[in-house]
Amino acid sequence: MTKIALTACSNGLEARKNPTVDALCDYLSSLGLTPVLSPCLYEKDPVHTSVFSGTAEERAEALMNFYRDPEVKAIFDLSGGDMANEILPHLDFETIAESSAVFWGYSDLTTILNAIYAKTGKSSVLYQARNLVSEAGAFRRAAFENTILQKKSDLFQIFCKYVQQGQIQSPLTGTVVGGNIRCFLKLAGTEYWPDMQDKIFLLEAWSGTVPKMVTYLSQLQQLGVFRQVKAVLLGTFTEMEQKACAPTIEELVRHYAGPDLPILKTREVGHDKDALAVRIGGRFTIGG
Secondary structure, three states: OOEEEEEOOOOOEOHHHHHHHHHHHHHHHHOOOEEEEOOOOEOOOHHHOOOOOOOHHHHHHHHHHHHHOOOEEEEEEOOOOOOHHHHHHHOOHHHHHHOOOEEEEOHHHHHHHHHHHHHHOOOEEEOOHHHHHOOOOHHHHHHHHHHHHHOOOHHHOOOOEEEEOOOOOOOEEEEEEEEEHHHHHHHOOOOOOOOOOOOEEEEEEOOOOHHHHHHHHHHHHHOOHHHHOOEEEEEEEHHHHHOOOOOOHHHHHHHHHOOOOOEEEOOOOOOOOOOOOEEEOOEEEEOO
8 A cells, every 4th residue: 555645834724724635535546546634734723713633743753753654655635835944953854864765745845844954964846746646737747647656757848948057068967955935944953954066956936026036035145055066946936927027036036146157047946836846955957
């Protein structure tokens, strides 16, 4: 029996998401997989608009129980929001390192994805599994099934193009770190911040226009990140792109990263429901 765990390490899901979770469970079951729901999945007190699916310790323990179960092959975090980094001190990274289970999540789960890599060297997947039962994302099911069931890489086949070539020629290969720009910066100054040297630095965002991006990019510049990484890969920056902000995210990153760093852009990674997946802590090759 292959179990797929469903949990929420960030904000608990609202009760209105129950049909989506049910649909995802039905879909996974149709593939011969066994979905297992965490006790920390939904908001515990929706009457008072509490966003907690449990305390930090409870959410961490629910996650660790899945890692301890040898039948669990993947852990799909269905949440997002703000609170995932609260659980990091309560995780047993030795157990995570020894487990064969792979963690999947996006947005605020950027904190956990990068912490797992920083503490164990293991890769995790930047992806929101709820997309598979959405109208816009259902066409990715074939790629998902080939990836999960047949161990292929269809869900990770991302098309990107250069914004600036910089000083590195194709093919460009490196380990990917990063994810949601706002959430990744929560790890700055902590033991969960990954080694940035010679990495491919993925950045994407749901919300935020020019002032917020200037704040985030300034902090990354001041941390010395753009002097360490091998390249920057930009996913979608949803609010900026919907509002046609000027300067664009590409222009802003070129300004803060400088002219020598390769910068690439893809529309296939981010918060859009038709997004593909990226292995955080995994190898990625561009060109060649």
